Amino acid sequence: MKNLYYKYYPTAAIILSAxxxxxxxxxxYPYHFFFQEQNQIFLWSWDYIxxxxxxxxxxxxxxxxFLTQFYYYLFAGATIxxxxxxxxxxxxxxxxxxxxxxxxxxxxxxxxxxxxAAICHFSTSYRLSGTISIMGWLILFWVVSIIRKKVLKLxxxxxxxxxxxxxxxxxxxxxxxxxxxVIEKDFAVDCEYHFGHYDKVIxxxxxxxxxxxxxxxxxxxxxxxxxxxxDHLLRFTPTQLGTFYQIGPETPMLIxxxxxxxxxxxxxxxxxERAAMMTNVFSHNNRNVxxxxxxxxxxxxxxxxLAAEKYLRILDKTFVYxxxxxxxxxxxxxxxxxxxxxxxxxxxxxxxxxAHLLMMQLLDANPNNTIALDYILCSTLVLKDIASxxxxxxxxxxxxxxxxxxxxxxxxxxxxxxxxxxxxxxWEKYIKRGDVFQRFQQYNLQRGNANxxxxxxxxxxxxxxxxx
Amino acid sequence: xxxxxxxxxxxxxxxxxxxxxxxxxxxNALPPIYPDYCDVTIPQNIAPLNFLLRAxxxxxxxxxxxxxxxxxxxxxxxxxxxxxxxxQQSADKSIEVTVSALINGQWTAYKPFTWQVVSDKxxxxxxxxxxxPDYEIWNNVQIQQRCVENFDVNAIGHYEKLENRxxxxxxxxxxxxxxxxxxxxxxxxxxxxxKNGMLSKLNIPGSVYFGFSxxxxxxxxxxxxxxxxxxxxxxxxxxxxxxESNVCVADMQEHRIFTSPLLSDSLKFxxxxxxSPDGKYIYYCAADSVSLPRDIKQLQYSLVxxxxxxxxGTIGTQVDxxxxxxxxCHPRVSPDGKFILFTVADYGTFPIWHPEADLQMLNLQTxxxxxxxxxxxxxxxxxxxxxxxxxxxxxxxxxxxxxYGKPYFCYIDKQGKAHKPFCxxxxxxxxxxxxxxxxNAPELGKGKVPFDVDDVAxxxxxxxVNFK
Numbered sequence: 001m002k003n004l005y006y007k008y009y010p011t012a013a014i015i016l017s018a019x020x021x022x023x024x025x026x027x028x029y030p031y032h033f034f035f036q037e038q039n040q041i042f043l044w045s046w047d048y049i050x051x052x053x054x055x056x057x058x059x060x061x062x063x064x065x066f067l068t069q070f071y072y073y074l075f076a077g078a079t080i081x082x083x084x085x086x087x088x089x090x091x092x093x094x095x096x097x098x099x100x101x102x103x104x105x106x107x108x109x110x111x112x113x114x115x116x117a118a119i120c121h122f123s124t125s126y127r128l129s130g131t132i133s134i135m136g137w138l139i140l141f142w143v144v145s146i147i148r149k150k151v152l153k154l155x156x157x158x159x160x161x162x163x164x165x166x167x168x169x170x171x172x173x174x175x176x177x178x179x180x181x182v183i184e185k186d187f188a189v190d191c192e193y194h195f196g197h198y199d200k201v202i203x204x205x206x207x208x209x210x211x212x213x214x215x216x217x218x219x220x221x222x223x224x225x226x227x228x229x230x231d232h233l234l235r236f237t238p239t240q241l242g243t244f245y246q247i248g249p250e251t252p253m254l255i256x257x258x259x260x261x262x263x264x265x266x267x268x269x270x271x272x273e274r275a276a277m278m279t280n281v282f283s284h285n286n287r288n289v290x291x292x293x294x295x296x297x298x299x300x301x302x303x304x305x306l307a308a309e310k311y312l313r314i315l316d317k318t319f320v321y322x323x324x325x326x327x328x329x330x331x332x333x334x335x336x337x338x339x340x341x342x343x344x345x346x347x348x349x350x351x352x353x354x355a356h357l358l359m360m361q362l363l364d365a366n367p368n369n370t371i372a373l374d375y376i377l378c379s380t381l382v383l384k385d386i387a388s389x390x391x392x393x394x395x396x397x398x399x400x401x402x403x404x405x406x407x408x409x410x411x412x413x414x415x416x417x418x419x420x421x422x423x424x425x426x427w428e429k430y431i432k433r434g435d436v437f438q439r440f441q442q443y444n445l446q447r448g449n450a451n452x453x454x455x456x457x458x459x460x461x462x463x464x465x466x467x468x
Numbered sequence: 469x470x471x472x473x474x475x476x477x478x479x480x481x482x483x484x485x486x487x488x489x490x491x492x493x494x495x496n497a498l499p500p501i502y503p504d505y506c507d508v509t510i511p512q513n514i515a516p517l518n519f520l521l522r523a524x525x526x527x528x529x530x531x532x533x534x535x536x537x538x539x540x541x542x543x544x545x546x547x548x549x550x551x552x553x554x555x556q557q558s559a560d561k562s563i564e565v566t567v568s569a570l571i572n573g574q575w576t577a578y579k580p581f582t583w584q585v586v587s588d589k590x591x592x593x594x595x596x597x598x599x600x601p602d603y604e605i606w607n608n609v610q611i612q613q614r615c616v617e618n619f620d621v622n623a624i625g626h627y628e629k630l631e632n633r634x635x636x637x638x639x640x641x642x643x644x645x646x647x648x649x650x651x652x653x654x655x656x657x658x659x660x661x662x663k664n665g666m667l668s669k670l671n672i673p674g675s676v677y678f679g680f681s682x683x684x685x686x687x688x689x690x691x692x693x694x695x696x697x698x699x700x701x702x703x704x705x706x707x708x709x710x711x712e713s714n715v716c717v718a719d720m721q722e723h724r725i726f727t728s729p730l731l732s733d734s735l736k737f738x739x740x741x742x743x744s745p746d747g748k749y750i751y752y753c754a755a756d757s758v759s760l761p762r763d764i765k766q767l768q769y770s771l772v773x774x775x776x777x778x779x780x781g782t783i784g785t786q787v788d789x790x791x792x793x794x795x796x797c798h799p800r801v802s803p804d805g806k807f808i809l810f811t812v813a814d815y816g817t818f819p820i821w822h823p824e825a826d827l828q829m830l831n832l833q834t835x836x837x838x839x840x841x842x843x844x845x846x847x848x849x850x851x852x853x854x855x856x857x858x859x860x861x862x863x864x865x866x867x868x869x870x871x872y873g874k875p876y877f878c879y880i881d882k883q884g885k886a887h888k889p890f891c892x893x894x895x896x897x898x899x900x901x902x903x904x905x906x907x908n909a910p911e912l913g914k915g916k917v918p919f920d921v922d923d924v925a926x927x928x929x930x931x932x933v934n935f936k
Contacts, residue, residue: 047896269702277602280904286600286608287904302702306847310869313901347701349761361700 010093010107017111018086021118026078029179031187032124033077038194041289042069043317057129057169060136064129069289072320081121084131089114091138098145119176124183126174127284136168186214193261194290198222205236216240217258220378221265229374230406233381234454237463243355243379244468247275253282260294266372267342268358272298289321296325300332301339308332342366355379360392367400377404381412381456384465390416403432410436411456418444486538487527489568489575499567499578501544503868503900506581509879509887511590511860512559513617516546517583517890520897525569532565532583533558542569543897548618559587584887588859590877591912592617593645594892595624595638598905601820601871602706611635611650613917616877619895625650626921638911641680642745642803643856645915649678649687652924658932661720665918667927671934672718672725679742681778688717688741688750688776697761708818709760709767715741715752719781724936728783730774737769739817744801747778751799751808753817754787765815771796771808771830791830791837798851801832804858807884808832811850819850823870827852827863831884843878843886853911862910863889873906 025033042065043049052058067084071077089110096106117134120126140160147153185208192200201222205215217240223232233239242262245255260275276291276298283291296311308328315325328335344365350357359376362369373396380389389412397403413430414437416422431437443449443457452458498506500522510517521528521542530537530544533554537544544567554563562584568577595613611625625635638650648662649670659670663684674691681687692713699705714732718725731738731752741752753769760767770792775784794812797819801808808830811819819825826844830837843849845867852863859880864873868891878889892907894900 043902045898045902047898048902050896268700270698270700270705273702273705274602274698277600281600281602281607298702304703304870306869307871310871310901314904317902343702344700347699347704349697349699349707349764351695351697351761353698358700365700 006103010103010110013107014086014089014093014110014114017089017114018082021085021114022078022082024179025081025118025121026075028181029122029184030074030077031184031191032121033071033081034191035124035187036127037068037071037077038191038290039288040065040068040284041287041292041314041318042066043314044319045317048317055169056166057133059167060133060169061127061129063132064127067132068128069318069320081118081128081131084128084135085114085117088117088131088135088138091135091142095138095142095145098142116173120174122177122179123174126172130172130174133168134171137164137171140164182210182212186212189215189218190258193218193222198225211236213240214254214258217242218261221261224265224371224374227370227374229371229378230404230408233378233408234456234459237459238466239382241375241379241382243359243375244466245355246353247278251278253279256282257290260291262355262375263358264294264298266359266375267339267344267362267366267369269298269302269343271353271358273302274353289315289318293321293324296328297332297336300328301336302343303340342369356388363396367396367402370404373397373404377409381408381459382466383468384460386412386416386419386460398429405432407433407436408456411440412460414440415457415460486540487570488538489529489570489577492568492575492577495576495578497579498581499569501567502897503874503891503893505565505583505890507584507888508890509584509586510555510890511877511879512555512585512587513589513592514555514877515616515618515893516548516551517893518543518545518895518897520544521567521569523569523571525571526573527570529568530565533563545895545897555585558583558585561585586859586879586881588857588879589855590616590860590862591643591855591857591914593913593916594862594875594910595640595913595917596875596910597625597636597638597908599908600904601873601906609635611638613913614892615916616892619893622916623921624917624919625652625924636909638909639678639680640911640913641684642682643854643912643914645913645917647680647684648913648917649680650924651675652928656928658928660924660927662917662919665923667919667923669927669930669932670723671932673935675716675718677740681743681776682745682747683778685721686717686719686743686776686778686781688715688743688752690715690739690741690752692737692739695760697764703823705821706818707761707764707816707821709764709816710737710739711760713737713739715739715750717750717776717781717783718935723933726781726783728774728785730785730787731783737767737817739769740798742800743776744773745803745805748775749773750776750783751790751801753796753799753810755795755817767795767815767817768792769795769797769817771799771810791828797825800852800854800861802854802858802861802880803856806832806858807880809852809854809861811852820848820864820866820873823847823866825850829880829884829886838884838886840878840886842888848873849876851909855912856914860912862892862912864907864910865889865891868900871906872900872903873908874900875907875910 052062067080092113093106093110117131144153144157147156189201189204201218205219216236220241223229242258247256256275257279263272263275276294279291280287292311292314296308299308312325315321344362346365359372362372376392410433417427443452448461501519502522505517505519525542527540528542535550535554562582564580564582566580568575592615593613594616598610610623612621612623614621635652641647646664649659651659659672661668661670675689676692678687678689690713692710695709695711697707715738716725716727735757737755737757739753741750751773754772755767755769758766771790772787774787795815797811799808799810811825812828813819813822813825825848827840827849828837847866847870849865852861854861860877862875862877865876866873875892876889879887
């Protein structure tokens with residue numbers, strides 16, 4: 001029994017470590033994998049594959065990028081990484097044993113390298129190719145270790161150093177960091193939003209004790225998709241709509257990517273395409289699969305079939321998205337029917353990506369664009385710009401005879417009506433909700449009372465508006 | 469040895485298994501090949517016109533003169549030695565090309581087409597910038613020089629060596645690689661002047677578009693404040709205009725800048741200056757200033773010229789208008805002085821995103837305009853450069869997808885007639901499908917530039933030569 005234990009405890013320790021690593025990445029860190037997968041693209045095309053020979057470490061990058069594309073699938077990310085780490089640990093352990101290192105020391109070293117390589121993956125910028133590179137060098141180390149004659153060992157090492165460097169490059173280690181569970185949650189809401197799981201986005205954000213701009217941004221976007229943005233705008237303060245951003249050379253890639261989602265939801269195809277191209281610019285190898293999909297679909301919606309086909313052809317060469325591309329070709333008209341109806345065909349030129357202006361253009365072209373309507377009204381309310389809110393409400397709700405009787409808007413209108421000493425008929429024209437009017441009267445008797453925390457009046461009086 | 473023999477046998481069997489046409493069905497349609505090389509005129513010194521068939525085919529057979537290619541899949545890739553021999557024996561003759569494809573088990577022979585080979589050679593080097601088509605934000609920009617006689621590419625400006633700066637406007641004097649200039653933008657940047665391989669950094673304030681005088685002593689350049697703007701109609705995308713622009717001349721010997729009130733009229737926009745090959749004129753584009761961006765569609769640039777005396781460095785006193793029917797950009801005079809080629813668009817000064825942008829050619833001897841119907845496409849065709857023998861020009865066309873500019877070469881025969889252009893061939897027929905960068909500002913040169921990326925990086929560290 002003791003012999004058996006002595007024989008198998010290293011294997012058991014390595015396998016146990018692998019299981020722990022797999023569980024950690026699968027259950028606590030899965031969205032990191034999806035983020036990495038979404039920010040690259042791998043094409044199964046000879047022309048593309050040959051680009052890996054441009055620099056040293058081509059094989060490591062090729063294998064890393066090839067495997068990363070499968071991170072798209074549930075369980076694949078954690079499994080691929082764990083298998084790689086398992087191979088690393090085994091190679092190192094075996095090689096050290098061959099070099100006559102004692103079992104406990106060899107095991108400790110193998111586990112240490114395995115853990116170090118796993119820790120590197122806490123960082124989103126650390127790519128799988130780094131781990132493959134380590135694996136490549138360990139293969140060389142192991143091969144050298146199995147050669148018995150010293151001269152041969154040395155010759156093999158000398159002969160293989162350059163090829164190994166060309167194939168695997170220098171092994172890269174990421175800056176050691178703790179797992180970032182906040183970013184993991186950011187990636188989670190982004191991922192679930194991407195798949196249209198709006199309920200899950202909402203549940204994810206609402207279950208948090210602390211929330212980030214990214215979480216609130218997607219929370220609002222998910223609510224807007226359900227037509228409920230004004231009902232939940234004040235749930236998190238300061239809230240984050242994304243409409244106050246302007247993209248420039250210093251804008252982080254994640255923000256540009258979020259803006260892409262916002263423009264797509266609003267229906268502005270010019271800016272959707274621009275943000276997608278800019279996200280590509282700052283992605284690994286200047287391309288990423290999510291933006292490739294987005295560019296295909298936004299051009300499809302715009303009616304630019306040549307441009308859409310350009311991106312669909314690229315997606316045809318992926319293992320994961322070829323079917324998606326085919327589906328767009330065959331059923332695009334049905335899939336994007338609603339978006340196509342919203343496309344702005346009125347041409348105006350603006351020198352700014354000011355979202356308010358863009359939303360006005362979209363609403364002038366299509367007053368039924370509810371997402372744009374909610375975003376434009378909510379943006380002015382977040383800034384406490386009641387005059388602009390009233391102007392936009394008149395323009396897109398009253399003048400079009402399409403009043404949007406959301407509590408938030410009714411509350412904001414109360415502020416405007418009270419602030420301008422509006423006559424009775426004005427109140428009757430705008431305030432259609434008796435409950436709101438009654439509560440407004442109550443609020444006026446106890447302004448700033450925390451019992452009214454859920455109202456726009458409280459926000460208006462007590463909460464600081466964002467500075468833009 | 470046995471293993472090698474087995475491998476060779478397997479390879480031989482695989483090669484012999486490539487299907488060849490039998491029971492061929494004749495089609496009256498031209499083959500759907502990409503790039504479109506059907507019935508094009510090509511120079512004797514061009515690299516192989518590798519192409520692919522846009523069809524889901526199992527095998528392809530291509531017969532071009534003595535060459536027969538039988539391949540699995542849809543790609544036709546020529547052996548470069550066979551190709552050179554074919555073109556050598558076909559000078560000033562035409563080559564008939566037949567394409568047959570095996571689709572769904574049935575061989576189809578498409579209607580044959582021809583390649584008209586001319587002995588007038590195109591300048592062997594093409595310099596261009598690779599950048600995302602959005603141009604606003606860049607990452608990993610490169611300026612490359614490609615030998616069009618084969619597939620050799622070398623970078624002359626590379627982001628890795630130049631702190632990821634923007635680089636642009638690489639231009640030769642008389643297509644001479646010994647005298648050229650390019651810009652490296654950003655703090656500490658400047659114009660990198662190449663004189664016989666000696667690089668110097670010049671500080672020419674505000675210089676954007678420029679051209680050398682025939683002796684190389686002067687450059688004429690435009691200074692402008694460039695404003696990007698966005699169309700709300702997604703099919704029009706980006707617009708760029710100048711809020712002010714003037715034309716100046718820089719004396720490269722005395723390092724001084726001068727202009728004329730006629731070239732820097734505050735009520736006009738002047739841009740895109742270029743010297744005539746005899747140095748007697750500066751051709752440029754001029755427009756009456758309008759309120760921008762509001763009246764962008766009224767912004768109409770005319771093609772004009774003003775006399776210049778290279779001996780005394782004096783600018784003339786009269787501006788002649790040569791063309792004003794549409795808005796003109798990028799005038800370039802052919803080296804033999806017979807033609808001036810320019811881009812026309814409906815309005816503005818940034819034809820890259822104008823699908824209606826076309827090339828036109830003015831015969832400077834007869835004053836006749838050629839609208840170049842065979843050259844232009846439904847998408848933007850612009851930014852051109854002449855070959856030193858005036859028989860060829862290259863231009864950037866977005867005809868394939870409306871987004872990514874690619875270099876197209878066009879032959880002008882002795883009678884001044886334009887022939888159908890062809891796209892710069894690539895080693896891999898799939899290259900353009902997978903590529904996500906525009907070939908921006910293609911410029912032809914008679915030879916390889918005598919410097920490389922490292923020389924540019926060193927020149928960037930030098931003190932600038934300031935101009936008064």
